[in-house]
Amino acid sequence: QVQLVDSGGGLVQAGGSLRLSCAASGRTLSNYQMAWFRQAPGKEREFVAGVRWSGSSTNYADSVKGRFTISRDNAKNTVYLQMNSLKPEDTAVYYCAARRSPMTRTSPDNYDYWGQGTQVTVSS
Numbered sequence: 001q002v003q004l005v006d007s008g009g010g011l012v013q014a015g016g017s018l019r020l021s022c023a024a025s026g027r028t029l030s031n032y033q034m035a036w037f038r039q040a041p042g043k044e045r046e047f048v049a050g051v052r053w054s055g056s057s058t059n060y061a062d063s064v065k066g067r068f069t070i071s072r073d074n075a076k077n078t079v080y081l082q083m084n085s086l087k088p089e090d091t092a093v094y095y096c097a098a099r100r101s102p103m104t105r106t107s108p109d110n111y112d113y114w115g116q117g118t119q120v121t122v123s124s
Contacts, residue, residue, distance in 0.1 A: 001027065001113075002029070002113040003025045003113075004022055004024055004097070004114060005023045005025075006022050006095065006096045006116060006117055007021050007118055008118060009093075009118030009120045010120070011121045011123065012120075012121070012123070013123050014123065014124050016122070017082070017084045018083050018086065018120060020094055020096075020118060020120075021078055021079075022079040023077065024077045024079070025077060030053055032052075032099060033051075033052055033098070033103065034051050034052075034079045035047060035098075036050075036070060036079075036081045036095070037097055037111075038095070039093050039095070039117075040093075045095070047061055048064055048081070048094070049068055050070065050104055052104075054102065057104070059104055059106075063089075064083075067083065067086075069081070069084075070082075086120075088123065091120060093120075094120050095114055095115055095117045097114050098114075099111045
């Protein structure tokens with residue numbers, strides 16, 4: 001079992017920044033794919049960014065490329081999402097997720113463990 005705890009959300013003005021954290025516990029995460037998803041009211045959960053726990057490979061949704069950065073700290077068992085130049089359309093609940101495979105996938109159906117979510121609200 002893997003437990004994920006999301007934190008770092010909040011209210012920010014457009015153009016501002018936030019950093020989300022995902023603390024993982026329960027077992028070693030080598031060979032796992034970690035990702036951030038988000039879900040706005042009335043919309044489906046969508047992929048935001050992903051990173052392999054081992055290695056440096058990352059990938060991003062087109063809507064956040066150049067503004068968001070995903071990273072991990074293996075010593076702290078934590079994954080981060082640095083969000084800059086935030087826009088009102090980034091408003092959503094953000095979820096950390098883990099997949100028991102290093103292969104990159106962007107569908108939430110492919111992920112095995114989820115954090116509880118953290119609310120991000122960007123005001124115009």
